[in-house]
Amino acid sequence: MELITVSRKGGMAFDVSVGRHHLTCDMAPEDGGAGAGLSPVEMFAGSLGACIAMMVQCYCETCGCDGDVGVSLALELLPKPKRIGAVVVDVELPRGVSEDRRDAIRRVVRECVIHETLRHPPDVDVEILTDSELRPDPEPVGAGTLELRRN
Amino acid sequence: MEKVQLGGKDIEIDEDGFIQDPDAWDESVARDLAKTEGVDDMTDEHWKVVNYLREYYLEYNMAPMIRKVCKTTGFKLKEIYDLFPSGPAKGACKVAGLPKPTGCV
Numbered sequence: 001m002e003l004i005t006v007s008r009k010g011g012m013a014f015d016v017s018v019g020r021h022h023l024t025c026d027m028a029p030e031d032g033g034a035g036a037g038l039s040p041v042e043m044f045a046g047s048l049g050a051c052i053a054m055m056v057q058c059y060c061e062t063c064g065c066d067g068d069v070g071v072s073l074a075l076e077l078l079p080k081p082k083r084i085g086a087v088v089v090d091v092e093l094p095r096g097v098s099e100d101r102r103d104a105i106r107r108v109v110r111e112c113v114i115h116e117t118l119r120h121p122p123d124v125d126v127e128i129l130t131d132s133e134l135r136p137d138p139e140p141v142g143a144g145t146l147e148l149r150r151n
Numbered sequence: 152m153e154k155v156q157l158g159g160k161d162i163e164i165d166e167d168g169f170i171q172d173p174d175a176w177d178e179s180v181a182r183d184l185a186k187t188e189g190v191d192d193m194t195d196e197h198w199k200v201v202n203y204l205r206e207y208y209l210e211y212n213m214a215p216m217i218r219k220v221c222k223t224t225g226f227k228l229k230e231i232y233d234l235f236p237s238g239p240a241k242g243a244c245k246v247a248g249l250p251k252p253t254g255c256v
Contacts, residue, residue, distance in 0.1 A: 030167070072228040074217050074238060076252075088217045090228040 013037060041075065045087060049073045051114040052091060059108045060097055067094025087118075157183040167241070169251040173208070176248030184246045189236055197234050197246070199224050204239075204247040214244050214252050 002019045009015050012033035013026040025040055027033025038046060049071040057069040070092035078085035091109060093101075109115060152163045152171060158179030163171040168187055170176060181201060185193050193201075203223055207215045217239050221228055235242030240252045 072232070074228055074232075076217055076240070086216060086218075088221070088228060090221075092229075 009036075011036075016043075041077075041084065044084070045073045045075050048087060048112075048114045048118070049089070051112040052089065052109050055108050055112040056091055056093070056105055059105060060094055063097065063101065065094050065096045067096065069094060165251060167245075167251055169245050170248050171250075173248050173250070176205075180248065181246050184248070188242045188246060190234070190242075190246070193246075194234075196226070196230075200226065200231065200234060200239070200243050201247045204243055204249060208247070208249050214240070214249055 005017045006014050006025075007017070009024065011026070013024055013036045016023040016025050023043070024037030025043055026036040027039055029035050031039070033039075053069050053071045056071075060067070060069060072090045072092070074088045075084050076086040076088070077083065089109075091105065093105070097105075110119075152165060154161045154163050156162075157164075157170070158177055158181075160175065160180065162175050162180065165171060168184070170180070170184070182193055185191070185197065190197060200220065203220065204214060207213075207219075215223075217228070217231075220226075220239055220243075221231065224231075226234070231239050231243070235246070244252055
């Protein structure tokens, strides 16, 4: 997997970049942003939805149904600490997928990487890098000149 | 808190437009709140969601989970958002006269 970088675009908008792909992430205007992109929470839910959609699409195609899978999601947030308390997901199957596939598709949904990650939370290892670590002081300007004067 | 005219009454709302006194709610208030959410015409489907939210709130003093709203009303998630574009929490709960859900962003 390529390095994912997040860099400021302006205001509360950030560019999320992976290789040649870019996404803009921003806060909604009522939360202090400009609404120039998905909020981080929406991006998180979108990631889960996309992962589910891809897995179910693959499953349907192996069953001979190549119609389009659709996924709708809604989030319920909880306070203190503010977090996602529930994710509600509707998976819409293409025509031709029979009722008796329902349990198998439920298993496919549970096995998607993002869903499994939510069920088995990963360690998030954060290092805080300060200015002195990111941009070590260059040789002081004028130091060489001072030495010359002493000589 | 700001006071606005809703259903012909002066009603206090918070910064997000949620009414502060659930007892001030009636159907004409709901219709005016719906307009603030871009819903100009309250259909039977809108009322089905709003009435369920209101009944649940009056019984349990909290808004129901989204999945419960879907199962009880028979609407799929996408259909709830078609009815209330800002969603069940920000949109439908507001029209139903419920306080702003705690987790609502």
